[in-house]
Amino acid sequence: MTGTVSRPLVLVGCGKMGGAMLDGWLKSGITKGGVVIVDPYGGGDFLDKGHDVSRFATVDDLPDDLNPEVIILAVKPQQMDDTIDSYKRFAGPDTIFLSIAAGKTIGFFENHLGGAAAVVRAMPNTPAAISQGITVCCPNRNITADQLALCLALLESVGEAMSVQDEGLIDAVTALSGGGPAYVFLLIEAMTKAGIAAGLSDDMAARLALVTVAGAGQLALASEDDPAQLRKNVTSPNGTTQEALAVLMRQGDGLPDLMVEAIAAATARSKELAG
Numbered sequence: 001m002t003g004t005v006s007r008p009l010v011l012v013g014c015g016k017m018g019g020a021m022l023d024g025w026l027k028s029g030i031t032k033g034g035v036v037i038v039d040p041y042g043g044g045d046f047l048d049k050g051h052d053v054s055r056f057a058t059v060d061d062l063p064d065d066l067n068p069e070v071i072i073l074a075v076k077p078q079q080m081d082d083t084i085d086s087y088k089r090f091a092g093p094d095t096i097f098l099s100i101a102a103g104k105t106i107g108f109f110e111n112h113l114g115g116a117a118a119v120v121r122a123m124p125n126t127p128a129a130i131s132q133g134i135t136v137c138c139p140n141r142n143i144t145a146d147q148l149a150l151c152l153a154l155l156e157s158v159g160e161a162m163s164v165q166d167e168g169l170i171d172a173v174t175a176l177s178g179g180g181p182a183y184v185f186l187l188i189e190a191m192t193k194a195g196i197a198a199g200l201s202d203d204m205a206a207r208l209a210l211v212t213v214a215g216a217g218q219l220a221l222a223s224e225d226d227p228a229q230l231r232k233n234v235t236s237p238n239g240t241t242q243e244a245l246a247v248l249m250r251q252g253d254g255l256p257d258l259m260v261e262a263i264a265a266a267t268a269r270s271k272e273l274a275g
């Protein structure tokens with residue numbers, strides 16, 4: 001079974017993150033058993049595009065003989081309480097429940113689906129849509145080695161993936177890489193505004209900020225130097241970058257301190273969402 005999903009993959013919630021992953025999965029061809037979307041309104045964009053994708057508004061509309069290999073739970077954490085119980089009929093050793101919901105613990109799913117359910121808690125990010133995501137997942141005790149390998153194959157088909165045994169780490173992962181793209185987009189926005197304030201046109205500032213962030217990310221990925229060294233390579237002694245970094249790295253209110261505070265706040269919120 002490892003390598004492709006040969007029975008149906010059910011995607012519960014085809015919003016921003018579920019849709020991003022589905023985009024990547026369809027491009028990768030890993031969902032050989034077809035995809036069934038359950039979403040009251042979302043998911044229509046994936047129909048009629050030459051893939052084996054069907055869509056139902058509610059769980060009650062699903063065919064009785066559906067035998068999913070993987071059920072991806074991709075509704076908002078606040079929607080999970082009202083959603084999960086109606087999937088209990090699929091719980092058993094041969095169906096993997098793979099949740100991507102922030103905060104929702106393996107214990108939460110076992111409480112609702114029964115202790116025998118095969119559950120994986122995962123935290124992806126939206127660059128999955130272009131196969132540049134990164135996901136960390138944690139299996140429960142019912143997940144077999146083959147099932148974990150299948151989940152990793154599924155997650156690796158949209159980027160990098162790794163598994164951990166310590167579920168407690170997932171809250172920090174959520175804060176760092178789950179939400180991370182938002183921090184980078186904010187950086188692009190902030191650089192753009194600063195460029196405009198310094199006299200550049202809107203279009204030019206936006207392009208310079210975007211390509212600089214994308215290029216720096218690619219360079220950091222490709223280089224043997226670590227990011228600190230790459231930063232030093234840009235910073236000529238007594239030059240212009242040094243002046244900017246003196247502001248950005250200010251003790252107390254600089255970017256490094258703010259980032260620690262931001263990640264801690266997001267980690268705490270992930271724990272709160274456990275419900």
Ligand SMILES: NC(=O)C1=CN([C@@H]2O[C@H](COP(=O)(O)OP(=O)(O)OC[C@H]3O[C@@H](n4cnc5c(N)ncnc54)[C@H](OP(=O)(O)O)[C@@H]3O)[C@@H](O)[C@H]2O)C=CC1
Nearest residue numbers: 013014015016017038039042074075076077083100101102
């Ligand atoms: N966005 C991101 O970058 C990331 C999100 N996540 C996690 O992914 C999950 C989804 O987030 P996101 O995609 O942003 O949220 P969205 O609101 O964009 O997507 C959720 C989708 O689920 C639908 N939905 C609600 N209830 C049900 C139901 N009972 N059955 C089927 N579908 C339902 C929603 O419909 P409607 O809008 O009509 O309610 C919506 O289309 C969250 O748990 C989040 O923590 C994880 C990593 C990153």
Ligand SMILES: O=C(O)[C@@H]1CCC=N1
Nearest residue numbers: 102174175178179180
């Ligand atoms: O903001 C959130 O709660 C979700 C989880 C990580 C990214 N988006």
